[in-house]
Amino acid sequence: MLPAHADFFAGGAGEERTLRANLAAYDRLRIVPRVLRATGDRDLRTTLFGAELATPVLVAPTAFHLLAHAGGEAATAQGAVAAGTLMVVSMAATQPVERIAEAGGPLWFQLYPQPDPVFTAAVVKRAEAAGCRALVVTVDSPVFGRRDRDLRNGFTTLPAGLACENMRDETGRVRSIEMNATLGWDRIAWLRGVTGLPIVLKGVLHPADARLAVEHGVDGLIVSNHGGRQLDGAIASVDALPAVAAAVRRRIPVLVDGGIRRGTDVLVALALGAEAVLVGRPVLDALARGGADAVREELERLTAELDHAMALAGAKRPAELTPDLVAVAG
Ligand SMILES: Cc1cc2nc3c(=O)[nH]c(=O)nc-3n(C[C@H](O)[C@H](O)[C@H](O)COP(=O)(O)O)c2cc1C
Numbered sequence: 001m002l003p004a005h006a007d008f009f010a011g012g013a014g015e016e017r018t019l020r021a022n023l024a025a026y027d028r029l030r031i032v033p034r035v036l037r038a039t040g041d042r043d044l045r046t047t048l049f050g051a052e053l054a055t056p057v058l059v060a061p062t063a064f065h066l067l068a069h070a071g072g073e074a075a076t077a078q079g080a081v082a083a084g085t086l087m088v089v090s091m092a093a094t095q096p097v098e099r100i101a102e103a104g105g106p107l108w109f110q111l112y113p114q115p116d117p118v119f120t121a122a123v124v125k126r127a128e129a130a131g132c133r134a135l136v137v138t139v140d141s142p143v144f145g146r147r148d149r150d151l152r153n154g155f156t157t158l159p160a161g162l163a164c165e166n167m168r169d170e171t172g173r174v175r176s177i178e179m180n181a182t183l184g185w186d187r188i189a190w191l192r193g194v195t196g197l198p199i200v201l202k203g204v205l206h207p208a209d210a211r212l213a214v215e216h217g218v219d220g221l222i223v224s225n226h227g228g229r230q231l232d233g234a235i236a237s238v239d240a241l242p243a244v245a246a247a248v249r250r251r252i253p254v255l256v257d258g259g260i261r262r263g264t265d266v267l268v269a270l271a272l273g274a275e276a277v278l279v280g281r282p283v284l285d286a287l288a289r290g291g292a293d294a295v296r297e298e299l300e301r302l303t304a305e306l307d308h309a310m311a312l313a314g315a316k317r318p319a320e321l322t323p324d325l326v327a328v329a330g
């Protein structure tokens with residue numbers, strides 16, 4: 001992979017404080033295991049919006065998979081399906097959603113609502129028609145993050161032949177993805193009128209926004225700081241999770257992403273109130289290393305580690321993971 005592309009995948013915004021904080025937060029949190037819980041075999045099955053998954057570890061939406069591997073997003077989706085989970089297709093995918101959907105498993109579609117509502121609605125309808133089962137609306141990006149590595153590398157365009165294939169309009173032209181600083185809650189209500197799919201907001205960190213999301217009829221939340229790629233200095237996502245979960249009070253599913261690298265991290269996130277987690281860079285690294293098979297192996301590794309950690313912590317099912325199982329290291 002070209003160094004500039006590797007930097008795009010690995011990097012974060014500014015000083016990369018939030019990127020590091022996402023990882024450091026899991027280093028600080030310790031598991032307080034229960035004993036004599038007779039868990040037997042663990043049961044990691046997780047149901048989200050009607051899709052039964054083998055694991056609570058999902059694939060986060062990430063851009064430009066053809067920069068990582070010739071199989072592109074379709075290979076990532078194949079790996080996710082083989083691991084019994086689902087992938088969230090990025091609006092910045094480099095293959096058409098219809099091609100990615102050929103993998104056959106459940107997919108969700110991630111949307112940056114565009115200033116042009118007619119085009120935005122057309123993208124949503126296209127994702128629906130391709131079989132996507134939920135719409136993940138990214139709300140942490142009113143403007144694009146300042147990513148110092150990309151600025152240094154001058155990474156501003158995709159190589160010839162690659163494009164955001166789901167940004168093609170009815171004339172066949174590929175539109176640029178525009179970040180949209182005019183978005184407000186009214187646009188979520190508007191989206192509700194466009195689609196019957198569950199709407200999941202990605203990028204919520206403040207409990208007041210979580211409460212507003214529930215009041216606006218949103219169906220799910222992803223606690224996320226975009227993997228440290230947007231607001232540098234933002235709170236680590238797992239540190240924001242308990243307050244968001246408390247505000248939501250189980251009325252809608254809460255998911256979390258950012259910095260999850262081991263099954264024990266998944267356990268901590270589930271214990272602090274997440275129903276599932278998403279992983280970004282670990283999947284991209286696997287894709288670059290070995291395509292669909294490596295993506296499957298990576299997701300299976302995280303799931304096997306979670307299973308093992310649950311046995312040692314005394315939990316048979318994710319629902320048995322509760323906040324009392326987590327302590328902050330002294
Ligand atoms: C290379 C890259 C591209 C990303 N592209 C998108 C995107 O298109 N849409 C989006 O909502 N989030 C995007 N994200 C953020 C991820 O969905 C996710 O929030 C983040 O990667 C989680 O952190 P992790 O990489 O530590 O697992 C991207 C992240 C990376 C690393």
Ligand SMILES: CCCCCCCCCCC(=O)C(=O)O
Pocket residue numbers: 063092155156157158177226229
């Ligand atoms: C090739 C130059 C970059 C053009 C930006 C398009 C938007 C992609 C957004 C992907 C994303 O969310 C991310 O974190 O990166």
